[in-house]
Amino acid sequence: MTEILAGPDCTNMAEVRAGVDSLDRELVALLRRRFDYMDAAARIKPERGHVRDEARKAQVIAQARAAAEAQGLPGDAIAALWERLVEASIEYELAAFDRRG
Template sequence: MPTLTPPQDCNTMQELRVQIDRLDRQLIEVLVKRASYIDRASQLKPGEGLPARIPDRVEEVVQRVRKSSDELGMDPDLAEELWRILIDWSIAREERVLGSD
């Protein structure tokens, strides 16, 4: 993975855009890794008698994301909105294996 140049060291929009594109790629790589954990969850949940959607766990994840985003300087409302989309997508992915609740 190429090292990112700090934003303040980018002197042109082209330089900045290259860094944003690299960062976008890294974000996708992390999401792909996350999806592999979701796939593993769909293998483990049947043995533990768990459904794809566990509402308490969803809220636990959302609250943890809100806290982390606030600590790191991101708008918690935006983080929650993004994560709820990600969680819904993840649950749908699990349901393809487990069936719906």
């Protein structure tokens, strides 16, 4: 098992790849937690039409952009990722809403 090093401490590609793979597993676990909130939202919202909320979507993306820029990351790239994440979350929530009958 390769020790997971911080990015600045990596000296070869095996270490970089091990770190990226480890982070990817953590990100998927975080996404599971995020989608659990989509399950809760689908359970709580009284109508299917309440699932899509464009004002909230814009707020979430703007917050992600601001947080990214505060960390020195490219705001446009993070906003684009969050656009897709929010759309995937909406699709998931709609499906969860439909499953509840």
